[in-house]
Amino acid sequence: MTDLERLGVPVTATRAEAQQSLRRAGRGVSTDRLRAALNSRRSSAGVPSRNRSVATLRNPEGRRKHKAPPVLTNLVDDRLIGAACVGLHHLFDDRHDGEQEPQRAARHQAAVRFCISCPVLTACHDVAAEHAQYIEGVWAGVIPAATHQEKP
Numbered sequence: 001m002t003d004l005e006r007l008g009v010p011v012t013a014t015r016a017e018a019q020q021s022l023r024r025a026g027r028g029v030s031t032d033r034l035r036a037a038l039n040s041r042r043s044s045a046g047v048p049s050r051n052r053s054v055a056t057l058r059n060p061e062g063r064r065k066h067k068a069p070p071v072l073t074n075l076v077d078d079r080l081i082g083a084a085c086v087g088l089h090h091l092f093d094d095r096h097d098g099e100q101e102p103q104r105a106a107r108h109q110a111a112v113r114f115c116i117s118c119p120v121l122t123a124c125h126d127v128a129a130e131h132a133q134y135i136e137g138v139w140a141g142v143i144p145a146a147t148h149q150e151k152p
Helices: 002-006 015-025 031-045 101-118 121-130
Strands: 056-058 064-066
Touching: 002 015, 002 064, 015 064, 101 121
Parallel strands: none
Antiparallel strands: 056 064
């Protein structure tokens, strides 16, 4: 971003400092574009990137996500990392409020299609078998018979 260079914003400036300089000059820019420009300038100048107070990870889509607190990571089974169902719980859940049987059956069939090509299908089957008394909805491409029975 040539505006940063023209305004004399140092390569080591924080995002807030750069944003303040741009505002004083009557120039606006989105936070994402500014962050990308600052990172690009730092990289080309050989300046190491800033350390973050919270460790971050990149998911397969490339979006940044924050590392979960230890209390939550203990609830995650490492065998299921990389599952195709991540973010699609609405398809796999047992039931939704007021949902009728035909919609639930169609939703679960869509979930099964994701399971067919899932890289952790075998591990998911093992986890489902280990926790059979607790699971509901679609697991490892299996729609339990109890899922489609009306519950009192």
